């Protein structure tokens with residue numbers, strides 16, 4: 627009798643724990659800030675020491691992944707995940723300087739995004755982005771005459787290219803892939819060696835240097851880097867070119883940079899996927915971002931940037947986010963999106 631009662635009590639506790647876990651998970655998914663902080667308790671995995679000792683690339687030289695034992699510093703295919711403290715910015719600066727590189731930074735400022743974000747994005751880029759290197763800003767807008775005035779440092783140039791304004795914000799976002807593809811096949815591709823493709827609704831807050839560069843690089847999404855793989859918001863509709871089946875997908879990314887050749891491959895792949903999908907009247911869950919994630923599942927990036935390279939202050943401070951380099955602006959969709 628006592629045995630049976632004990633069993634029942636244990637079952638009850640087990641159910642309570644399951645319900646509690648489900649409840650927490652639900653709250654987490656719906657973005658309750660307090661619960662969000664608990665996600666740091668979900669382990670990111672660890673980098674095997676055999677891999678650690680081999681991490682590095684042309685820009686960072688040898689990396690020091692053991693300097694950040696609390697986070698994941700490499701991928702399963704042996705690419706480094708760059709965190710503050712794992713690289714020497716001076717080594718990267720020197721390696722890039724020796725190659726006499728031109729680094730392109732593309733950004734779209736269409737509609738109200740221009741007045742709202744562009745000036746701060748560019749002003750802070752002048753302070754923090756690739757300081758000491760040759761930089762080519764490439765701004766795409768439908769109103770070149772409304773460009774903010776900006777005094778550029780030596781070796782830094784700005785090119786403005788006119789684009790047609792798409793009606794819906796989703797279309798503006800998605801059109802970026804084919805516009806970038808054309809630009810990479812033209813002047814941007816001829817003049818730059820590496821190109822970074824960024825959203826405009828953010829600003830630089832710390833030194834963002836050549837340590838970020840590599841043949842193909844993916845940026846970890848600040849909101850999802852602790853989540854278990856199967857909960858990541860990939861496109862799951864099998865009809866989509868961006869679809870990832872259960873069990874597929876390594877990390878959830880939201881931005882990219884790389885060599886001109888690598889970005890031409892990426893933008894061609896994504897633009898084709900977006901076109902096919904739109905032709906059928908369907909849209910991927912997170913638009914161009916879904917296609918980007920599919921591309922990186924198929925073609926693994928050579929380097930991954932930790933969320934320190936692009937952080938959302940809405941998440942709040944975190945010990946593992948030591949020095950954020952780029953900060954998302956607060957979303958003001960009602961004001962900006964049509």
Ligand SMILES: CC(=O)N[C@H]1[C@@H](OP(=O)(O)OP(=O)(O)OC[C@H]2O[C@@H](n3ccc(=O)[nH]c3=O)[C@H](O)[C@@H]2O)O[C@H](CO)[C@H](O)[C@@H]1O
Nearest residue numbers: 734735736737739795798799825826827880912913914915
């Ligand atoms: C940081 C991040 O996760 N970014 C992704 C997320 O962006 P967001 O949800 O942050 O979307 P968003 O409104 O910032 O749009 C993406 C970008 O397109 C440009 N834009 C967009 C609309 C417009 O009317 N005018 C304009 O200039 C602008 O550069 C903007 O930053 O989702 C988008 C699609 O769902 C894209 O995949 C973004 O890469």
Ligand SMILES: [Mn+2]
Nearest residue numbers: 825826827828
């Ligand atoms: Mn954005």
